[in-house]
Amino acid sequence: MKRPARRPAPADRMPDRALAAVARDEQVTVSRVRQGLSSGLIVIPMNRGRRCRAVGIGKGMRTKVNANLGTSPDRVSLKLELAKLKAACAAGADTVMDLSTGGDIPAIRRAIVAESPIPVGTVPLYEASYWARRHGKSFVELTPGELLAVIEEHCRDGVDFITVHCGIRRPVLSLLKRRPRLTGVVSRGGSMILEWMSRNGQENPLYQYYDELLSIARAHRVCLSLGDGLRPGSVADATDEAQVSELVVIGELVERARAAGVMAMVEGPGHVPLNQIQANIALEKVVCHDAPFYVLGPLVTDIGCGYDHITSAIGGALASYHGADFLCYVTPSEHLGLPDVEDVRTGVVAARLAAHAGDVARGDPRALARDRALSEARAGLDWPRMLRLSLDPQRAEKVFRARASATSDVCTMCGEFCAMKKFREVVKAGRRSAKTENQQEE
16 A cells, blocks of 8 residues: 655745744754754744744753643633733743633633634633534534634734644543543543543544544644543553553654644653653653653642642753653642633743753753853852842742842841851962962962
8 A cells, every 4th residue: 555645844834934943042053943843852832923032842852841821610700811821931931821611612612722822722622512502412412523623713813823622532432441440430521521532432523534623723733732631640540551541642643744844743741650650751761762742740649639830840840851842831829720820820930940950851952041140149149140030020029029128139047157258268268368368489
């Protein structure tokens, strides 16, 4: 059987300005970016119809951070979501995702796309449920053609990347019954696909009609984020058979996307204990052919309610060190409620710290240079420069000024006992003594 001709690689259809912007941001050559994009090791989410910031995700790039926005059925406010978008961008998010499930979802999505200077992602399945209700149906009554129509609408509206839960196959239904999980299926999209397959007795339509999905993505130059619908929702369920079986299917889908000239990255867990993170990253890189890996956290414990931005940052730093390319932030309100503007800001900062820590551990020269510059300022008691070089200068300035010392060159943690100040005085005294001794000898 003759194999279909390979489609032009994404790099052949990506604007030169985007390639140059990524190369400049990452301090690498344009040819290196082009090669990574052509091989599928790098993605640049940028819809053909939109001009947003070019963000490179993947091998040789610094670890990127995504912030989730979006309404719920119980809380709908476009004004609030746009305020969250502004906060996420100000805090340094590289991308955002609109996960709205309540209100006028298409209008909310279009407003966020119009206002966002950075790439925007969505989960079209959420709107498919909304679309079904408007047409007097339930989600499980939607046809594969109707699902694809919703996906195409997102792409036409300028969305840069979409999460699609294509890796869940029908056999997993019986697997989940034979080997029940503590927290079952925690992915909204994953549970929707499982329900659709169960009620219709058919294969996952996003898997069955994957070629049609690829055609839509290719036409609009949209990056696929192959969703982990079976990600673990507790550390007890981490790296189980269901999760791994989906990852194997996603590995196949990555190859098909590359052959079709479509950018694809892989979404990953979820709740994973520290001792399993390295294995999860290594497994994805092997099974999914080094596709960029996009992880939610991972959260390393289940008991961090109210502090899950911290449990996520712990896991995210280790994941970045071991090769994860893209961290999805987790906010303090995860598992508890819809995040507010301050939650968004806090979540982005925590995830950016995790990403930077991973880059430092990997020996990224840009990350190391930034740490060194701040430490030089700290050693020199150069407070303005130290505050300016902090990850969150506004927060650092606020804390410092609120606790300002009467002596301008020290903080109130140590005051007159400032170790660095005393050390500088010791060095200075030693130099004076050495100079005096030299003069006496002369």
